[in-house]
Amino acid sequence: MVTITIDGNVCEVPANMTILEAAASVGIKIPTLCYLKDLNEVGGCRVCVVEVEGAEHLVAACNNTVLDGMVVHTNTPKVRAARMTNVELLLSQHDSSCTSCVRSGNCTLQTVANDLGIYRLPYKKHVEHNSWDRTFPLIRDNEKCIRCLRCIQVCEKVQGLGVWDLTNRASHASVDVRGRKPITEVDCAACGQCITHCPVGALRERDDTERVFDAMADPNKVVMFQIAPAVRTSWGEELGLSREEATVERLCSLLHAMGASYVFDTDFSADLTIMEEGSELLHRIAEHDAGGEDAPALPLMTSCCPGWVRYVKARYPQFVPQVSTSKSPQQMFGAMAKTHYADVLGVEAKDAFCVSVMPCVAKKTEAALPTMVGESGDPDVDVALTVREVVRMIRASHMDPASYEDRELDRPLGFGTGAGVIFGTTGGVMEAALRSAYFLVVGENPAPDAFKEVRGCDGWREAVFDLNGRELRVAIAHGLANAGKLLDALERGAVHYDFVEVMACPGGCVGGGGQPIHDGVELADERTAVLRALDHDAQIRFSHENPDVAACYRDFLGEPLSELSEKLLHTDHTA
Ligand code: HC0
Numbered sequence: 001m002v003t004i005t006i007d008g009n010v011c012e013v014p015a016n017m018t019i020l021e022a023a024a025s026v027g028i029k030i031p032t033l034c035y036l037k038d039l040n041e042v043g044g045c046r047v048c049v050v051e052v053e054g055a056e057h058l059v060a061a062c063n064n065t066v067l068d069g070m071v072v073h074t075n076t077p078k079v080r081a082a083r084m085t086n087v088e089l090l091l092s093q094h095d096s097s098c099t100s101c102v103r104s105g106n107c108t109l110q111t112v113a114n115d116l117g118i119y120r121l122p123y124k125k126h127v128e129h130n131s132w133d134r135t136f137p138l139i140r141d142n143e144k145c146i147r148c149l150r151c152i153q154v155c156e157k158v159q160g161l162g163v164w165d166l167t168n169r170a171s172h173a174s175v176d177v178r179g180r181k182p183i184t185e186v187d188c189a190a191c192g193q194c195i196t197h198c199p200v201g202a203l204r205e206r207d208d209t210e211r212v213f214d215a216m217a218d219p220n221k222v223v224m225f226q227i228a229p230a231v232r233t234s235w236g237e238e239l240g241l242s243r244e245e246a247t248v249e250r251l252c253s254l255l256h257a258m259g260a261s262y263v264f265d266t267d268f269s270a271d272l273t274i275m276e277e278g279s280e281l282l283h284r285i286a287e288h289d290a291g292g293e294d295a296p297a298l299p300l301m302t303s304c305c306p307g308w309v310r311y312v313k314a315r316y317p318q319f320v321p322q323v324s325t326s327k328s329p330q331q332m333f334g335a336m337a338k339t340h341y342a343d344v345l346g347v348e349a350k351d352a353f354c355v356s357v358m359p360c361v362a363k364k365t366e367a368a369l370p371t372m373v374g375e376s377g378d379p380d381v382d383v384a385l386t387v388r389e390v391v392r393m394i395r396a397s398h399m400d401p402a403s404y405e406d407r408e409l410d411r412p413l414g415f416g417t418g419a420g421v422i423f424g425t426t427g428g429v430m431e432a433a434l435r436s437a438y439f440l441v442v443g444e445n446p447a448p449d450a451f452k453e454v455r456g457c458d459g460w461r462e463a464v465f466d467l468n469g470r471e472l473r474v475a476i477a478h479g480l481a482n483a484g485k486l487l488d489a490l491e492r493g494a495v496h497y498d499f500v501e502v503m504a505c506p507g508g509c510v511g512g513g514g515q516p517i518h519d520g521v522e523l524a525d526e527r528t529a530v531l532r533a534l535d536h537d538a539q540i541r542f543s544h545e546n547p548d549v550a551a552c553y554r555d556f557l558g559e560p561l562s563e564l565s566e567k568l569l570h571t572d573h574t575a
């Protein structure tokens, strides 16, 4: 421990702490812009500069550690003048059209500039534009980029992708796709992590909200929403609702009031996915264990995260045959809604318009895959919205969410079990699959929490279970850099698994790239706790006990992996 003085407060702090952290520990919030804990501590923006007695120059608080006896001043006239100049220089290269910016009100540059009292810009503006394919779900507006390098760091260090790079020099330095290629020509997973880690509006998702408003206004369209598991943990965060108030039932109420014909639950199709993927796993293990020349390889890998599927297709194509052929819950929902359930609901398939509410940007790419279409060529899912887009739609509809009552989701696609709910967090798909695989093999349910060893937040973790005398080795990875390490180890033969779950985003969908943005605050753990509680309290915690899923097999599909199930609910990942 060392003793330091910050703005007159004498405090004892650990010797390896930064000045920024030491100040925070005594309630002094030094402003930052480029800083991202553990990922970007370069002191580049110079907004966090402070005065240290005895030092010749101002020092960056984010990457200088405390020394015993240090005396720090965080808000002297000299400090304020330096911060103002640094921010004014940034603003001279920034398109400050706040009124038409998606991050207005949630922009760290805006906050820092406002807090410093910058109301006039002394420097001449010079704003660099970039060209961009605006049909791609991820959009970069370089005129808003402040070159904080956070997108470069998160893409490289967390996702192991390296899509972004710094180009040009000095005052012309900017961030662009590595090699200045079009975004569609590099291995972007479209996970959206660069968006959620951008402090300003330089990165965002393609806005598809008008297409949904138009469909709801069209008397010939029957607009069916599905709400993803992880959305129920987060949609109220930017609307002033507590976690208790922001229930999925209240969101259902709002979507109905907005013009939805039906509001269903992706948890239903998550349960359906477990039936298909669990059966596929058991099948594959049996064929593998029987041996022979054509025996399929293990592990089977999950397929529900389109960021991960894009990654494996681009970087490790040799593993594609091991990715489950089961479509994701989003896509299974669309395929079922536009066939069997259109019949059940008395809707013509051509009039059904499926909208999914997802914590994800990559789901937009998945919905647009040429393989994810019905017989008429219509997409199974017409529009995939992020949580942020839905929040904007609620705002645009001038609704006060707090005044809406809960409303039960519509049936029969609106009921999911606790197993379906936990899909939204890392390890959840694995746990849900193991619960049902155990039942299918043993003939009776395990304790619902029998597989809790797969929970946790380690980036790559493994567990071994006994499945009726057969050892089942499983692994879970989240964050694509961790997935890459796992695949490399598999390739080297250093590890052997039967079943692997990968989610591209840290924490799984709770930490998804389409979730509400809280700069510098990671909420994946807090959101996971919501899903775990919903599972814990659910009356039914096994996908195979979902009565609506059972009815779906009884009345339409027959059984998991039937010819019809294969046709509607599986894909070969060739597109
Ligand atoms: Fe997910 Fe999903 S769990 S990927 O994160 O499997 O987006 O929440 O909807 O499809 O269910 C996202 C979340 C889903 C799908 C489900 C899976």
Ligand code: SF4
Pocket: 190, 191, 304, 305, 306, 307, 308, 359, 360, 361, 362, 363, 503, 504, 505, 508, 509, 510, 511, 512, 513, 514
């Ligand atoms: Fe999308 Fe979830 Fe995958 Fe992230 S982890 S890319 S939010 S499906």
